Amino acid sequence: MSQINPLTFNANVNLFYSISFKYVRFVQGVKATPNGSIERLDEDNNLRRIITSYNSAEDNINVVVRVRPLSNKEIKNGEDLVVNFPWKWSSPGKYKQLGYVDGILGGPSGGQRPKLFSYNVVFEPAATQEDVLQFSGMKRLIEMAVEGFRCTCFCYGQTGSGKTHTLTGPPGLFGLKPAPYSDQHGLIFRSFMYLFKLIQEQPGVQFILKANLLNPGSARKPLAVRWSKKARGFFVENLFTVDCEEFDDLLAVLEEGLRNRSVGRHNMNDYSSRSHTILSVHITSEQPAEGGVFISRSGKINFVDLAGSEMTKKTQSEGKTLEEANNINKSLMVLGYCISSLSDSKKNRTHIPYRDSKLTKLLADSLAGNGVTLMIACISPARSNIYETINTLRYAARAKKIRTKPVVLMDPREALILSLKREVTVLQSENEHLRSALNVYSGSSVSDSERRVILTPPHIDLEELAKLEGPQLADLVRLYMQENEALRRDNQELFASRELLQRDHEIVCRENERLLKKLEEVNSVCCRSPLIPARPAFSADALNSDVDSSTNIWTNPIEDKPLAHSHQKKIPDFITKELDKRQIGGRKTPSRGPRRFNSVEDKSNTPKSVRLQSSESVDLVDGR
């Protein structure tokens, strides 16, 4: 059954707006589309699930925009909103063009048409943390991570635009005693809750959760990012990973990240992140499947809190903060280049500069590989930030154009066993059907069980399979392959005998048809020809003794009666003429008495062509 995407706008639509100001307008464009994931076996026989739609038919990168409220400082400075929301949504999936805002770019009277950007969702300043979880597509992203996809949620935007707030909440939330039900908890905390809810809803599936944190604020030596040939992707070498059995374990990783977060203070944010942070949760599941085997999937969800881009003149960063700002800006610039190159369909995608920064190396898979990504573009509504806001909106719009090819990879051994088992079942039922349809073996002395494939592999339940070593698994696979092979041979034999029988059947049918035609020919000559009265056969004589002659097919009803005496049976003129022309029927060769074409005498004396013509003449009469 298809699942409805949680991005469906089924809740308070007032939360979402299209906003626009001069040159920039961004609109909501989410359609309620069912999740279009499909399963297929690839050329290596691995079961892969391909996601065909994340949000709409094409989106595998979901881009949402969150507009934060004006800060106290901005209000104090008398800043006004450059983004306003004069009209509200009329209905999901439809949007209205909203009012322009007089910004630096000029007023509505400027006469220039606004440039249209479209996003999946736009959150107004009043949108709560829970709204972001419910309507950003985050829940679907977690579901997909549980299904085995590699998912990423990253926040992008200028410094102080609300990235950390969106992901983890306001500063100080995780103090000595974190409030478990605070409405200020960010997306990560809420996602963990949702993840555990999903896990609890599947008691039959075994889950293993592991988490790791990439936070340069920690005291450890920076780890190297390397390329893995096998996995065809970048990875962090010697990354420390924590097993998380409980919700609290995951929370501990998050708290650790927040505690060690590298924070700096500048003119625009008292708690500015001075580096990018990546928190990853690896979700491995083992699910029992048909036939005692189980399927294991390995999904992942990354939460990426990017450090914000800064105009150092505005932030008035100095010394270390300035150096950090330059590095942050540099890595964000590379991310920007990558997004631009990936989103430009005209450009040849031969070179995407992932290698130019660690950040892009690690985000490469999320941006263009097999991952599914949610980008949350955070913007400030203040007039003083309009340039940065437009910049962020441009990036976000570009990112929306990127297409990824999300796949879920399964353990190849289990996928192989599963696919072989499926094939065996199909072949068995097909053979069974063929056997009963053809009745090939009925009456044979060989019993069904003897004829069947003897090499049926032993039944293995889930626990036993988990304990099997490599060679034992290989044996099991070999057994399935042998059974499969034997079934295939059996199947081929059955198909061959079915073909033979079909051919026999065709020959018999053709012979039947030929005989029927002959019978019809005989009947038409004997019963219908008024010209050539049939002579009763011996069998007909016997029949005629007690059956009315008019109903006897072997006897011509006008037998022995002169044609001229029968008013009703008088030959029409045109037939007579035709017969004369062809010299058939004996006008010129007067009646020689009753004849039958099937008599030995007539057969020998009458040419075949003449016999055919006579039957044509009968048809003409019938056709009147």
Ligand SMILES: Nc1ncnc2c1ncn2[C@@H]1O[C@H](COP(=O)(O)OP(=O)(O)OP(=O)(O)O)[C@@H](O)[C@H]1O
């Ligand atoms: N939606 C919001 N509602 C209320 N307050 C918000 C919201 N978004 C951000 N803020 C507040 O704005 C300030 C700056 O936010 P935050 O630290 O999350 O920005 P940032 O984008 O992470 O900045 P940087 O890139 O410098 O780390 C914080 O005090 C935060 O609590």
